[in-house]
Amino acid sequence: MPEGDAAGDLSAELLSSPVWTDAQLARAGIPVVDAPFVSIGGGMGSFVMVDLLRISGFPLENIKVLTTSDYPWENYEYLTGVGQLPPGYRIRSDSASTPDNIWGFPSYAVRAAFGARSVRGFIAPIWNVLTENLLTDYWTPLAGQVFQGMSREADRIGYWQTLAKGQARMVRRRAEGGYFSILTVEEGSTRRIAYRSSFVHLAVGYPSVRFLPDLQAYRRRYNDGYRFVNAYEPHEHVYDDLVKQPGTVLVRGGGITASAILHRLFNDRERLGAQTQVLHLMRTHVDSSHGPHVFMRRRGGDGWAYQGFNWPKASWGGQLKVRMEKLGDEERLRMWQTIKGTTTPYRKGWQKQLRKARADGCYRTLAGQIDHVDPGPDGTLATFIRERDSTGTRRIDVNFVIDATGLVGDITEHRVLADLLEYTGAERNGLGRLQVSPTFEVPGARHGDSRLYAAGATTEGSYYAPVDSLLGLQYAALTICDDLARLGFCRRIGPIRSISQWWKWMRNVTP
Amino acid sequence: MTPTLAGRIQSRLFLLFTAGLVWTLLITPLLPAGFAPLTQSYRTTLIALVLVAVLGTVLWEPLYHLLQQFRWEKDWPAILILLQGVPEGWLVYVVMRDVVDLPVGVLPFVIHFATTWLVVFACLHGPLRVPFIRWRFRGGRLI
Ligand SMILES: Cc1cc2nc3c(=O)[nH]c(=O)nc-3n(C[C@H](O)[C@H](O)[C@H](O)COP(=O)(O)OP(=O)(O)OC[C@H]3O[C@@H](n4cnc5c(N)ncnc54)[C@H](O)[C@@H]3O)c2cc1C
Numbered sequence: 001m002p003e004g005d006a007a008g009d010l011s012a013e014l015l016s017s018p019v020w021t022d023a024q025l026a027r028a029g030i031p032v033v034d035a036p037f038v039s040i041g042g043g044m045g046s047f048v049m050v051d052l053l054r055i056s057g058f059p060l061e062n063i064k065v066l067t068t069s070d071y072p073w074e075n076y077e078y079l080t081g082v083g084q085l086p087p088g089y090r091i092r093s094d095s096a097s098t099p100d101n102i103w104g105f106p107s108y109a110v111r112a113a114f115g116a117r118s119v120r121g122f123i124a125p126i127w128n129v130l131t132e133n134l135l136t137d138y139w140t141p142l143a144g145q146v147f148q149g150m151s152r153e154a155d156r157i158g159y160w161q162t163l164a165k166g167q168a169r170m171v172r173r174r175a176e177g178g179y180f181s182i183l184t185v186e187e188g189s190t191r192r193i194a195y196r197s198s199f200v201h202l203a204v205g206y207p208s209v210r211f212l213p214d215l216q217a218y219r220r221r222y223n224d225g226y227r228f229v230n231a232y233e234p235h236e237h238v239y240d241d242l243v244k245q246p247g248t249v250l251v252r253g254g255g256i257t258a259s260a261i262l263h264r265l266f267n268d269r270e271r272l273g274a275q276t277q278v279l280h281l282m283r284t285h286v287d288s289s290h291g292p293h294v295f296m297r298r299r300g301g302d303g304w305a306y307q308g309f310n311w312p313k314a315s316w317g318g319q320l321k322v323r324m325e326k327l328g329d330e331e332r333l334r335m336w337q338t339i340k341g342t343t344t345p346y347r348k349g350w351q352k353q354l355r356k357a358r359a360d361g362c363y364r365t366l367a368g369q370i371d372h373v374d375p376g377p378d379g380t381l382a383t384f385i386r387e388r389d390s391t392g393t394r395r396i397d398v399n400f401v402i403d404a405t406g407l408v409g410d411i412t413e414h415r416v417l418a419d420l421l422e423y424t425g426a427e428r429n430g431l432g433r434l435q436v437s438p439t440f441e442v443p444g445a446r447h448g449d450s451r452l453y454a455a456g457a458t459t460e461g462s463y464y465a466p467v468d469s470l471l472g473l474q475y476a477a478l479t480i481c482d483d484l485a486r487l488g489f490c491r492r493i494g495p496i497r498s499i500s501q502w503w504k505w506m507r508n509v510t511p
Numbered sequence: 512m513t514p515t516l517a518g519r520i521q522s523r524l525f526l527l528f529t530a531g532l533v534w535t536l537l538i539t540p541l542l543p544a545g546f547a548p549l550t551q552s553y554r555t556t557l558i559a560l561v562l563v564a565v566l567g568t569v570l571w572e573p574l575y576h577l578l579q580q581f582r583w584e585k586d587w588p589a590i591l592i593l594l595q596g597v598p599e600g601w602l603v604y605v606v607m608r609d610v611v612d613l614p615v616g617v618l619p620f621v622i623h624f625a626t627t628w629l630v631v632f633a634c635l636h637g638p639l640r641v642p643f644i645r646w647r648f649r650g651g652r653l654i
Contacts, residue, residue, distance in 0.1 A: 096647070102644060103640045103641055103644060104637075104640055104647060105637035105638065105640050105641060106637065107637070110637070129589065130588075130589045130590050130593070131588060131589075131590045132588060132589075133584060133586060133588055134588040134590060134591070135590070291583070294581070295581065296583070297583060299583065307583070307584070308584060312583055312584045312585060313513050313584035313585065313586040314513040314584060314585030314586060314650075316513065316648070317513055317647050317648035317649060317650060318513025318514060318515060318518075318585050318586065318650045319513070319515050319579075319585045319650060320513075320585055321648070321650070322515055322649075322650055475648050478644065478645065478648070493644055495642035495643065496642075498641060498642055498643070498644045499641055499642050502641045
């Protein structure tokens with residue numbers, strides 16, 4: 001149904017006015033629900049925000065989470081699952097990145113140690129966190145451990161009661177103060193509900209999934225989604241097919257998802273007897289350590305840039321975080337350029353597997369880009385590759401292409417964000433995403449004492465680098481909570497409250 | 512841990528004069544100090560504690576901070592903090608013996624220093640975050 005003047009729908013008057021009145025909504029027949037704090041998204045970001053609000057003593061009835069998800073780790077579980085990091089695999093964040101526990105104590109490694117049933121099982125995680133990034137690789141939790149912890153915490157804080165299911169459509173300022181968030185619902189005769197709140201928190205995750213132009217062009221022209229796939233869409237058939245018959249696959253990308261896909265392909269070779277040949281295409285083939293000067297040099301080799309997490313560790317709460325906040329706009333942008341980039345963690349197991357595959361002659365890396373892809377003979381794909389240091393393209397026939405690059409599209413591809421830019425005064429930052437202040441407020445959307453906050457991937461490029469990470473989302477939540485306390489809207493979590501709340505967490509009782 | 516210089520110093524001073532102090536007060540009477548009077552023992556252990564704080568602030572932490580700059584992640588692995596105890600303990604012992612000119616027994620010194628170091632280390636890796644929820648996002652700064 002197109003948007004327009006149907007009863008209970010967004011009227012032309014509403015669509016075109018940046019500030020709404022209660023009367024306008026009444027005229028349009030849209031029911032209004034009051035909730036002082038509204039979080040839009042319902043993923044990891046919303047969950048940790050609600051967790052913090054509850055810990056600070058915020059009543060459950062005052063919070064609403066507008067979401068399409070049934071549980072906060074739904075989208076994360078989906079993306080990591082198709083990206084070959086299922087629940088039994090280690091994710092990419094440290095032991096103290098605990099979305100179920102703002103203190104990071106007890107950390108996942110400590111919990112794993114105390115949950116172990118052997119002496120070895122007890123010592124191994126402790127030794128690993130003690131020596132990580134020096135003698136051992138970073139200790140990282142299993143995805144399943146993270147989900148279990150969140151499930152317990154969601155029950156403890158009453159998270160489920162805050163959910164309002166539907167698709168958020170827009171946020172507009174309310175003339176009498178605060179904001180209206182419109183939720184599109186599918187149930188019964190009501191189509192839109194307006195949530196009236198003093199605060200809005202946007203945590204919509206990735207604005208959209210981006211496919212590179214070559215993939216889009218191929219799909220448009222040949223209407224084939226079977227042989228040229230993106231890592232973030234279901235593509236289990238590729239692995240099945242390669243186990244059944246020998247084939248060549250081209251994997252594109254240099255991030256952790258590319259690593260995970262290679263791991264899967266070589267596991268299938270080792271365990272299921274697949275005869276797969278793997279070509280690995282990287283745009284920037286990193287040959288060695290790299291960086292502007294001796295104090296800023298990142299490890300690299302064999303094509304990869306190595307880094308424990310998606311940002312250097314001190315971006316979460318150390319020197320790099322502090323520096324980022326202090327720099328002027330231009331210098332900050334330069335800093336962003338230095339520390340960003342596609343990286344993968346150095347994991348001894350993966351390294352060993354790649355070395356073996358290289359020695360067996362079933363794994364080769366190429367530096368360059370795909371120019372275009374056409375159908376080849378016998379149901380294959382003809383990929384035309386423009387290699388680094390060479391002019392012209394080289395044709396390579398493969399059975400499949402798995403694209404493990406790119407995930408984040410432009411923010412205007414997300415309706416709520418596009419609307420915010422157009423009507424509510426939000427602006428873009430140096431990286432083209434949504435600009436937020438160091439307190440995660442969208443400055444242009446400020447409205448009297450009301451605030452609009454944003455967290456997650458949409459805000460990358462502002463003051464805090466690791467916004468799109470479990471711990472980064474918790475930092476955002478804590479910072480927002482502190483800002484609300486400054487506005488007198490909730491209590492600041494001081495040492496005494498922190499201790500008593502932690503003790504409640506330990507005993508698993510309601511905050 | 513990903514400390515800043517200010518965070519390193521603040522965390523060190525805070526933990527030494529809370530957990531470290533309590534531990535020192537508890538353990539001093541139990542140290543194998545021969546027939547030395549208790550006041551003498553307390554004088555020695557408390558001076559050792561102050562020296563760890565002072566030398567750490569003016570000498571060691573700036574040095575560690577400098578070394579940290581060579582690390583891309585700007586982190587400081589936990590095992591390094593444990594190992595720091597070796598040179599730091601040695602220096603405090605030498606200063607006590609040769610500069611402050613106190614009669615320090617090797618065994619009581621080692622027991623006091625090593626256990627205090629472990630107590631502070633343990634608090635640094637978890638318990639400190641319970642009252643100070645923002646500490647880990649501030650490079651270890653408390654104020
Ligand atoms: C493959 C992968 C692996 C990752 N691994 C790690 C890791 O190991 N460690 C780490 O720290 N970080 C990791 N991250 C980064 C980050 O922590 C996750 O992406 C995390 O899920 C981000 O949380 P979020 O709340 O911002 O987004 P999401 O968890 O994606 O939640 C956003 C939610 O908003 C909903 N939504 C969007 N628009 C609307 C709308 N209009 N109305 C209603 N609902 C809407 C979506 O359906 C979704 O459920 C990983 C990311 C990916 C993609």
